[in-house]
Amino acid sequence: MYSNARAQKPRLTGELSSASGRLSVSHFNYGRGAEIFGEAEPAEYIYQVVEGAVRTYKLLPDGRRQIGAFHFPGDIFGLENGETHRFTAEAIVASTVRLVQRKSLDEVAQNDPAISRTILGMTTGNLAHVESHMLLLGRKTSLERVASFLLEMHLRSTSAGVLNLPMTRRDIADYLGLTFETVSRAMSELYRKDILKFEDTTRRHIVVVLDVQALAELADKRSQAS
Amino acid sequence: MYSNARAQKPRLTGELSSASGRLSVSHFNYGRGAEIFGEAEPAEYIYQVVEGAVRTYKLLPDGRRQIGAFHFPGDIFGLENGETHRFTAEAIVASTVRLVQRKSLDEVAQNDPAISRTILGMTTGNLAHVESHMLLLGRKTSLERVASFLLEMHLRSTSAGVLNLPMTRRDIADYLGLTFETVSRAMSELYRKDILKFEDTTRRHIVVVLDVQALAELADKRSQAS
DNA sequence: CGATTACTTGAATATCCTCAAGGAGAGTGG
DNA sequence: CCACTCTCCTTGAGGATATTCAAGTAATCG
Numbered sequence: 001m002y003s004n005a006r007a008q009k010p011r012l013t014g015e016l017s018s019a020s021g022r023l024s025v026s027h028f029n030y031g032r033g034a035e036i037f038g039e040a041e042p043a044e045y046i047y048q049v050v051e052g053a054v055r056t057y058k059l060l061p062d063g064r065r066q067i068g069a070f071h072f073p074g075d076i077f078g079l080e081n082g083e084t085h086r087f088t089a090e091a092i093v094a095s096t097v098r099l100v101q102r103k104s105l106d107e108v109a110q111n112d113p114a115i116s117r118t119i120l121g122m123t124t125g126n127l128a129h130v131e132s133h134m135l136l137l138g139r140k141t142s143l144e145r146v147a148s149f150l151l152e153m154h155l156r157s158t159s160a161g162v163l164n165l166p167m168t169r170r171d172i173a174d175y176l177g178l179t180f181e182t183v184s185r186a187m188s189e190l191y192r193k194d195i196l197k198f199e200d201t202t203r204r205h206i207v208v209v210l211d212v213q214a215l216a217e218l219a220d221k222r223s224q225a226s
Numbered sequence: 227m228y229s230n231a232r233a234q235k236p237r238l239t240g241e242l243s244s245a246s247g248r249l250s251v252s253h254f255n256y257g258r259g260a261e262i263f264g265e266a267e268p269a270e271y272i273y274q275v276v277e278g279a280v281r282t283y284k285l286l287p288d289g290r291r292q293i294g295a296f297h298f299p300g301d302i303f304g305l306e307n308g309e310t311h312r313f314t315a316e317a318i319v320a321s322t323v324r325l326v327q328r329k330s331l332d333e334v335a336q337n338d339p340a341i342s343r344t345i346l347g348m349t350t351g352n353l354a355h356v357e358s359h360m361l362l363l364g365r366k367t368s369l370e371r372v373a374s375f376l377l378e379m380h381l382r383s384t385s386a387g388v389l390n391l392p393m394t395r396r397d398i399a400d401y402l403g404l405t406f407e408t409v410s411r412a413m414s415e416l417y418r419k420d421i422l423k424f425e426d427t428t429r430r431h432i433v434v435v436l437d438v439q440a441l442a443e444l445a446d447k448r449s450q451a452s
Numbered sequence: 453c454g455a456t457t458a459c460t461t462g463a464a465t466a467t468c469c470t471c472a473a474g475g476a477g478a479g480t481g482g
Numbered sequence: 483c484c485a486c487t488c489t490c491c492t493t494g495a496g497g498a499t500a501t502t503c504a505a506g507t508a509a510t511c512g
Binding site: 221 | 284286287288290291292294306307308312313336339342343345346347349350352353354356357358359360361363364365366400402403446447
């Protein structure tokens with residue numbers, strides 16, 4: 001259920017590399033908090049995180065925010081079929097992003113069924129992730145949500161055990177459908193239960209997972225028949 | 227935001243019709259509540275509702291359920307890229323379903339880029355729907371959720387004004403991340419506000435929307451600056 | 453170094469859930 | 483045809499979980 005996102009979202013310099021010569025590629029740097037593209041803007045490019053971290057989200061008119069996904073180096077985002085973006089994308093920290101012109105990708109895909117299949121695969125990967133997230137948002141408790149989040153980050157992480165969480169508590173809250181206070185309380189509870197510890201002193205952006213098993217049990221709780 | 231699902235999910239006897247001669251198609255009837263396929267089962271077919279209504283859902287180990295979508299005549303469901311289904315699908319009422327063998331569809335798609343594009347378009351349509359639903363599940367109040375649901379059904383409905391809701395209050399609740407009592411209370415509130423009325427006496431499966439504008443305002447509430 | 457932002461924790465509140473009761477239609481079998 | 487059961491829906495009362503409001507600390511940034 002918490003499948004590795006890196007496996008779902010092939011690097012452009014990976015399964016799409018066969019077409020790289022024919023693609024119009026550029027790079028751009030974004031400062032912390034900078035908008036990469038806005039919801040309903042024309043989708044001229046697709047994007048890949050080279051360095052840093054990106055959040056994609058939707059807003060309600062009164063400002064309530066739902067983050068759909070976090071994107072880390074290697075992840076592709078902003079992949080659209082229609083004319084416009086369905087999300088806003090922002091850099092969480094200073095980030096480098098690779099941009100591929102959609103038009104050039106479409107042209108290449110037209111003649112290369114393998115590219116088409118890769119794009120479909122990435123879209124399906126997004127779909128699978130979002131569908132699991134619906135279950136979390138609709139039916140999990142706050143502690144289960146935070147445990148699920150940490151487990152997801154853990155499974156996506158390259159460095160075993162140590163998680164660098166570049167996003168704020170509010171970002172996490174808006175991803176999990178909670179308030180940042182509730183996220184904070186849940187993290188403290190996991191700390192008290194010796195399931196995780198904080199590597200940095202107080203800002204708590206670096207988390208060490210001590211007990212993955214316990215985290216997984218909390219994330220996907222079954223009826224406690226014991 | 228509440229785009230017409232029928233436009234997103236082309237009929238098999240529509241945009242895929244050019245390939246219909248080469249597709250292996252069959253039909254099947256399912257009784258009320260019958261399972262069409264189960265989560266994690268091999269995905270041998272893709273499905274289209276001919277008559278009736280279908281729900282697709284995920285379960286947590288302790289039985290909590292999240293319905294991902296409702297499917298009505300013309301809608302396609304069970305479209306997978308991987309080997310297995312990510313949802314369970316059940317008939318809400320006695321239903322007729324068209325089955326298309328995936329293998330035959332894949333073969334046709336291999337040689338026909340238009341079919342590939344149609345499949346990608348359907349997948350993207352699913353993705354767009356689910357992404358909007360995340361915002362609902364993560365950030366909307368109970369009344370906003372029920373209003374959004376009724377508006378979605380209204381926009382998908384063919385007969386203007388009159389909605390036939392074949393699903394139970396519990397189904398609606400599991401779609402909206404609520405309990406069936408909360409759904410019932412919200413419906414009663416909309417009735418008291420003269421936004422809808424019930425066409426049948428007490429079972430309340432047939433709903434007439436009296437004020438679409440009010441429903442839309444509740445569904446996508448902005449800060450009431452007035 | 454002062455201001456700002458981010459995080460934690462406590463107390464009070466609100467929203468939604470749980471538990472419960474009652475009614476009404478659909479289906480079944482005598 | 484009519485009781486009987488079952489399912490579904492509504493509504494009320496009480497309770498639980500998460501939110502809101504608030505205070506205090508610490509790190510970051512200009």
